Amino acid sequence: MRGIESVSYFPSPARPRLQFVSCSFRRYTAVDSRSTTMAVELQTPDKLEYNFYPVTSGSTQFKVKTPNDAHIALTTGPAESDPMYEIFIGGWGNTKSIIRKNRQKPDKVEVETPGILSGDEFRGFWIRWSAGSIACGKEGEAHPFMSWDDPEPFGIGYYGVCTGWGASGSWLLEDGSKVDTPDRLEYRFLAVCKGALEIEVKAPSNAHVALTTGPREADPMYELILGGWNNKESAIRHNRTKPDKVHLETPGLLHDGEFRRLTIQWDKGVIQAKKDGIVLIEWRDPAPFGISHYGVRTAWGATGHWKVRNSIPGSTGPQHIVAPRAAPQPGWSLPSAPSGGAATWVPARAGEVPPGAVPGGYDNEQLYVGRARHEGALIPGKVHPSHGVCYVAWGGQEHGKEEYEVLCGCEAAWVPAAQGQVPAGALPSGETEDGEPLFTGRAQHEGAMCVGKVQGSHTVCYIPYGGQEIAYPEYEVLVAK
Template sequence: MSNIELFTEDKLEYSFFPNSSGCVQFRIKAPHDAHIALSPEAAEVDPMYEIFIGGWGNSKSIIRKNRTKPDVAETPTPNILSADEFRGFWIRWSNGTITVGREGDVTPFLSWSDRENVRIEYIGICTGWGATGNWIVQPATSGPGGACGAQCWVAASSGEVPPSGFAGGEDNGESAYVIRANFNGALLPGKLVPSHRQAYVPWGGAENPVTEYEVLCDFPGQWLANSGSDIPPNAVPGGQSEDGEALYIGRTVHDGCLTIGKVQPSHGVLYIPYGGQELAFPDYEILCS
């Protein structure tokens, strides 16, 4: 299924789409006030939830139930939206708990649990209060590798490969696996070569060995040819830089090896750990759901 691309006017009128998957992932370019409704019907009804991202002049985000104040949850989010670039987000709902996070972040910045446990069948999007918006909404999917970055990452160490580890590369005839690891304040995608008894991540111009890491498992994704900083909407977030920038999972052939590394959009390249170095490539394959 294709992504839904939509322009919303300054009208505070929701456009609804079916989605009972438990999550939605989207990108939005708007100066403020990106509004998302979670509803049992394709209309504004009671009960219903609303999430306002970048409300009140792009200063805070909230969760509201039944269009009624006071809001059930809120948090300061200064400048979370941009009128000049797309910003990515995910929303999950399960057993009455709603969580909202930035694309590439594992931890939500907004959450709330409701005892009523409303069954969500539709999502709605709109902008208002002086804002218009351009949206890219992923189609509703579920399970590992579906929307919202619902990948399965399994902790391992010292060359271990969990069952159903996702092999995305090759190193001198040996399968290399997609991993991520914490390193110098960042969460970095990289490669695991089991016979080396360690994984590697690219950072600071070097190929950095790590003995503890997480392996991507049970993932039915696909690799797409890509270049530069134009990231596909369904690209899989694999971590974040020490500055909070979302990083993606990429690979390229170098010196006869298919090597996995990190795609850093602000740099417009894929970085791979290889031969003790961090090497940059403007053309690469990127992992997508």
């Protein structure tokens, strides 16, 4: 595929996107002079019961305040089960740290770490994993204080945290962004994974939010101009052109002395800005597009301070990104599509999940976007880490392939489509034995979200499930940026 490479992989630190839990949100560490990360604050009792979160890359970082025994689990699913790694920091009265596999002794690694934790202040740590190499280090230090290479690695889909042995703890788990914007018409772009932003902004006027298909200003593009025209009016603009799609009065919406909380949402072409749950401004695009990034800026005499989260408290369910439907395409003569920019297909085997792998679904554990060769075809499918294979659909059956490739290094949007159609920007992911192009699609089946192949000539998305090849005329297509 043009623009797609097959490469070996190496550790590449990246930040997981976490599901929301009922916790507070605070800033905890600087990224650069204009952006800092936010955190979920989680309280763990003296119970040795893990709280689990999904990972989408080969690392996580956190801060913890506890007198001893900060435990971290790395698992294939959101529960304790074999296989499983455990990292105990500050165990045995805050004197030692270890790495354990499958809850069994002897421990794989044991190091002396006297006083590594504190019950009075937060201490920062990072954990990284790649191809069986597990490493744990302190915030601000590049080299781990503890590491181990597993000769029989497995795919990691979740991490959990807990405290015990007489200790309760407070954790800061990375989530969200804080951004400062100068008085300049220049967007600061970040990736999205859900169709909503929770924003707190402190600015005298002109807080601008862009919704785009990539980390840059380019058509197609939505802009929400909030508190513009000297903090008297707001507007929604499409492709940076006038007249505005919506323009109305919103006097005093912003304030330069306090943060004002707003929600930006998009779904099936409906763009909304809300305040206190009430819609301030709304527009429906008759020809919507997949949104993978947002940008924020201030201008026209205003600077701004932003706190942004790409999820809404209490929200659940799959991560849907805008819902365009492409025009019907006869047969499988599909329009050429971009190859996804930095998208890379990384060779893997036996359940391995490389850093930066793109999550695609869920079936008792996180599934990832993969592809494998079968009967002369290169077929998109689902990587099931605990099963040790990538499943692909072919010839009416589900086939498990121990050797496969995993899609890495790109932001993914899932765009609804039907009857063999694919939206503009769909990622070419394979081909049939006859040379017909295949695209990555997914559909829900018996409570699972399964990744499969969109085959235009058959007007369906085929998913592998329960030993069968199952056809869905309505599905979602992966658009990679």
